[in-house]
Amino acid sequence: MKLSQGIAGLVVVAASVLLLVDRTEPMNPALARLSPLPPTPLDPTNRWADDxxxxxxxxxxxxxxxxxxxxxxxxxxxxxxxxxxxxxxxxxxxxxxxxxxxxxxxxxxxxxxxxxxxxxxxxxxxxxxxxxxxxxxxxxxxxxxxxxxxxxxxxxxxxxxxxxxxxxxxxxxxxxxxxxxxxxxxxxxxxxxxxxxxxxxxxxxxxxxxxxxxxxxxxxxxxRADAPLDRYVAAMAAGDTEGGGHLSASAKRGLELFLGRGNCTTCHSGPTLSDLEFHNNQVPTADGRPPTDPGRFEGARLVKANPFNGAGAYSDDNQGPAAARVRRLKTDSMGWGEFKTPSLRNLAGRAPYFHAGQMADLESVLHFYSTLEGASGQSHHQENVLRPLHLSAEETADLLGFLLSLEGRPLDPFWNSAPPQPSLDRRP
Ligand code: HEC
Ligand code: HEC
Missing domain, CATH: 1.10.760.10 (Cytochrome c-like domain)
Structure with missing residues (x-):
């Protein structure tokens, strides 16, 4: 992440803290940015995307x-x-x-x-x-x-x-x-x-x-969209300062922490609760040794060289925005050890967490953000966003309550198993 983005993030966080304090404001803009999940984006590089x-x-x-x-x-x-x-x-x-x-x-x-x-x-x-x-x-x-x-x-x-x-x-x-x-x-x-x-x-x-x-x-x-957070934000936007009761008191405190002192929206921003970019959180390695996974450093080089990328011969829109995005991508060393910011929607049920499953449950993830215990070593091009948050037990419970308010409505069970046969004349 570039310093300018970091500063922009901090300004956003600082602004949101002020707005949370100012109760006369109808809705905190940082909160409004978390919801709703927009419609599924088109993918012109795939002519069959919606066939x-x-x-x-x-x-x-x-x-x-x-x-x-x-x-x-x-x-x-x-x-x-x-x-x-x-x-x-x-x-x-x-x-x-x-x-x-x-x-x-x-x-x-x-x-x-x-x-x-x-x-x-x-x-x-x-x-x-x-x-x-x-x-x-x-x-x-x-x-x-x-x-x-x-x-x-x-x-x-x-x-x-x-x-x-x-x-x-x-x-x-x-x-x-x-x-x-x-x-x-x-x-x-x-x-x-x-x-x-x-x-x-x-x-x-x-x-x-x-x-x-x-x-x-x-x-x-x-x-999976339409989580309790989305219903809460929709109710707030409609003028209900209680947010329709869609978040518990604890989850609401967790939300304030998420937007405020927790600094989470520096990276977990926007309606997926991810900036869709890459950061080095110095997550502990499973064996306690220095990390060896180059993450984005290698990933950036690989996507540019990938013959199946949006700018390549197999893309159905190789002069469009997806092509421009991959052509623009820089492959400098800033990305060593960086991993994609995961979306925080639908977190329950996908344990363990982090890129190598280093944390068995969400409590352990929050313990890490609270203490940075076991953080893997800094390298010279490390970004320095995370600080130990020193969360109290109550604050941890509140954040957990908030994270669990991000579960969307269940999928139509039709998608959860194989269809009867690959026949092309069935539903949907
Ligand atoms: C052996 C287990 C395994 C199988 C089989 C597998 N995946 Fe994955 N999948 C993974 C792992 C591990 C990753 C992450 C790898 C990485 O980031 O380097 C991943 C990543 C992905 C992602 C990226 C998700 C994201 O948010 O970036 C998608 C999408 C995906 N797989 C779809 C598929 C599809 C489609 C198939 C079948 C063709 C498939 N996977 C087969 C284990 C598997
Ligand atoms: C500097 C950017 C940044 C900040 C700030 C940040 N995160 Fe993350 N978060 C990430 C990245 C990157 C990962 C993946 C890290 C990895 O696996 O190496 C992650 C992973 C997670 C995960 C695990 C998700 C999964 O699928 O494995 C949770 C939960 C999480 N963060 C919650 C939070 C909360 C809550 C806060 C605030 C207390 C926070 N994050 C602050 C970037 C950030």
């Missing part, structure tokens, strides 16, 4: 273990609807153990950057990564294309929407396994990929991006 057939196919694919090499892992294995679309583990674990905590997919359509390090700039670009991650689904894009061709239901659903698959029967042009692996060019998959002609690589990439676009169309449905 009902793509939603249906994506819904099916999300729960389909055939997207993994040994058909044992689906997206839902780690993003389990019963656990707020997470896995409940500190580090994701399927074919191997990863280095980061599985984040929720609820409301993630409101993110600007995806992943803890922001190495993808759209939901569809994001979806291509876990499929080929050897620790997650272990697939490669050629094997996936051959599988979609072989499985009639998938092939039909794919072709109705996106047109014919690549000419996969031409085995001299389309090997059984291949994918680009920039940091391991000697890997057999990478060698096979390099051996393909450019046009064929492009047709496979397009197939792969299309699957991502269908998955994204489904993920766009996973929004």
């Amino acid at each position: 009902a057939r793509a939603v249906r196919l994506g819904h099916w694919l999300f729960f389909d273990p055939r997207l993994s090499l040994d058909a044992s892992v689906s997206c839902a294995t780690c993003h389990d609807p019963a656990l707020a679309f997470t896995d409940g583990k500190p580090l994701a674990e399927t074919l191997g153990v990863g280095i980061r905590k599985t984040p929720t997919i609820l409301n993630t359509v409101h993110s600007r950057w995806l992943f803890w390090d922001g190495r993808a700039d759209s939901l569809w670009a994001q979806a291509t990564e876990p499929i080929e991650n050897p620790l997650e689904m272990g697939m490669d894009r050629l094997a996936l294309a051959h599988r979609v061709l072989a499985e009639t239901d998938l092939r039909e659903a794919y072709e109705v929407l996106f047109g014919p698959l690549p000419e996969l029967h031409r085995s001299e042009r389309f090997p059984a396994h291949a994918r680009p692996i920039p940091n391991d060019p000697g890997h057999s998959h990478a060698v096979a990929w390099a051996g393909m002609n450019e046009q064929d690589r492009e047709s496979v990439n397009r197939f792969y991006a299309n699957l991502g676009k269908a998955l994204a169309a489904y993920e766009r449905q996973l929004v």
Whole structure:
């Protein structure tokens, strides 16, 4: 975060403290900025983002273990609807153990950057990564294309929407396994990929991006809004100084702390309760050793180099605002050890917390903000926003009450499990 932004944040916080004290003011503007959650933003980089057939196919694919090499892992294995679309583990674990905590997919359509390090700039670009991650689904894009061709239901659903698959029967042009692996060019998959002609690589990439676009169309449905905080703010805006009784007295005190002395809105601002950017909170590491995860430092470089980014050949709007955003992005060293500010909506049910699941529950998160106990070492380009808050037991309970007022209305249960089949002529 730049110093100017930090100062701006502090000014906002200072202004909000003054407004909270001034009871004649109808509503604190800092509070008004937290609600309501705006409508789902359009994604012109994905032509199928709001296509009902793509939603249906994506819904099916999300729960389909055939997207993994040994058909044992689906997206839902780690993003389990019963656990707020997470896995409940500190580090994701399927074919191997990863280095980061599985984040929720609820409301993630409101993110600007995806992943803890922001190495993808759209939901569809994001979806291509876990499929080929050897620790997650272990697939490669050629094997996936051959599988979609072989499985009639998938092939039909794919072709109705996106047109014919690549000419996969031409085995001299389309090997059984291949994918680009920039940091391991000697890997057999990478060698096979390099051996393909450019046009064929492009047709496979397009197939792969299309699957991502269908998955994204489904993920766009996973929004939980209209939390008690939203109802409280709406009532306040309508002139009810009690906020319709939607927050308890304790949650209201927690809200004042959140906007005021707690400084939380320096980063957890706006209607997602995230600035959608990256910060280094010096979260303790699990083993107490100095942190090794470069976070945004690497993520910024990766998203610019990602062929599936908004400015790339597979984007359906590669001259639009999403393309400009990724082109503008700077990859300087300010981002070392920074992670995305998570949205604080729908926190319950997605424990443990922080980027490597370092905190088992929300009480432990608040204990950290209160004491900064175990904070991992400063580096020279560390931002210095956090100060120990020295919260009393009552203040901790109040903040917790506030955080739990951010639970949106439950999803329509239709989205919580696989649809009956990938047929394209069913609801919604
Ligand atoms: C092995 C468990 C696992 C599987 C399987 C998995 N994910 Fe994830 N997912 C994760 C982890 C861990 C992260 C965070 C990784 C990181 O930030 O480096 C993540 C991040 C995400 C994000 C970004 C959320 C955000 O707020 O930035 C989305 C969206 C997502 N996954 C969707 C999917 C989809 C779609 C699939 C299936 C194609 C999938 N995931 C499969 C574990 C998994
Ligand atoms: C300097 C910016 C900043 C400030 C100030 C800040 N946060 Fe955070 N918050 C973050 C970031 C970044 C993360 C993720 C950190 C990580 O995992 O390394 C986070 C994580 C969290 C989480 C865990 C969410 C999850 O999904 O893992 C909670 C809860 C939280 N913050 C609440 C608060 C509260 C309450 C306050 C005020 C007392 C606060 N934060 C102040 C940036 C901030």
